[in-house]
Amino acid sequence: MHRQIVAALFCVLVAVPLAAPAASPELKTRLDAQLKLNRERYGIAGQAVLIRHNGQLVYQASNGEKDIERHAPVSTDTVFNAYSLAKLLASVLVMQLVEQGRVELDAPASRYLPDLPVAWKAISVRHFLEHSSGVPEYFENHEGALVSKGHAGLAPTLEAAFAGLADAPMQFATGSSNRYTQTNFLVLTALLQAHYRQPYAAIVRQRILKPLGLRNTWLGPAGVPAARLATAYIGKDGALQREDDVAWPAYALGHASLHTTVGELDRFLQALAAGKLVRRATLQTLLQPRKLSTGRDSGFVSGWEFGQSGDYRQMSHDGGTRVRARLLFKDSLAGDTWTFVYFTNGSVRNVWSRTLVDSTMAQVAPRLFPRETLSERLFTHALADDGADDTALKTWLRDGSGVASEELERAINGAGYAIRENLGARPALKVFTLNTALHPESANAWDSLAECHAALGDAAIAAELYAKSRQLAEAAKAKP
Structure with missing residues (x-):
């Protein structure tokens, strides 16, 4: 780590502007320095970042390597594995059905999926969407291998995954807590497939990817030449080691295996904020803070992590700790909004994506955040x-x-x-x-x-x- 960089950033965070800054050479210099510091501090292989304020581009940059063996550099059009950011697509698709009056959030999901396990029959769609259902995870990690109950690996079908959980105990009383569980989005994926009578990936292509022109975004195995893809790494024993992606079955694509670029994820966020995917009035209703049955604030709202940052409501989601999307707004999505997209392909320290986004927010608008x-x-x-x-x-x-x-x-x-x-x-x-x-x-x-x-x-x-x-x-x- 260079002490000069740390000292410069320290001074910047002491003397800060009161108003939200427009894009400027000074801001670019600060953010460039922060990205350099982050890469050195955490041992990041490669990274790409895009920031907007009220739809206007504030900053976009990339550095590092998408393949450390070939020393291939990351660029702004590098395709990253975005992992669980896939859930944001499923969330939008569910919200579209709610807006159309075809799904009621507080109705039991079994109304739309009669064959759910008996113990889940009364759990609402909202509980699955907000990770407050209490249902157990559908797989366990056995020494790096994902194994569903009763199977040598992941269950071969969605029906088999649900059947394996039929007698499994709940993790907690429905509505009393949040626990991030992939099973919640298996239910939502099944609901969407039952409604549209199509494979889930086809629904995403027709209702999100094609309308937004996202040609470098897909679910599942690689869809572009390998040279465009960032190799995924994990930190082990103080070094980067290549990590192969899980071969997720088609039924799991509602919660995993999204590939995209920072620019195309940004386009998705801008479309969402502009009301092009779900009307802003609908979003304003669906994105209200909620309470659990214990009186505690829910950590999730409509599939997004939800919280407060200064005067802003903050919606965010990560993907395998390596990537994060964050959307902030004051009173409504029609008002003062910020979006942050921060992608990496892994780091020596396995740094949290939220830590990386926090660091850029600290440079962009310290008094606001x-x-x-x-x-x-x-x-x-x-x-x-x-x-x-x-x-x-x-x-x-x-x-x-x-x-x-x-x-x-x-x-x-x-x-x-x-x-x-x-x-x-x-x-x-x-x-x-x-x-x-x-x-x-x-x-x-x-x-x-x-x-x-x-x-x-x-x-x-x-x-x-x-x-x-x-x-x-x-x-x-x-x-x-």
């Missing part, structure tokens, strides 16, 4: 030389980050766990320690610090910190 900016600042802090003075960072976190004081402890803690997963426990320790300095009365902050020490093998320190956390929690309960 305070949590993402905080996250990137803390990643930089975690990798800084040990012993560096963190006084300025503490002051910024308390007074200048834009994150509300009542949310600050949780925001720092969340960044700490992201750092632990992406960079390791040692760098994360600095962030968890910083959080206890800023929030010495927080039982949660001390608990997370203890957990990090435990992960590093510091058993005695961890025990002491766990005890401190329990004391603070008990004291908080005792307060009137």
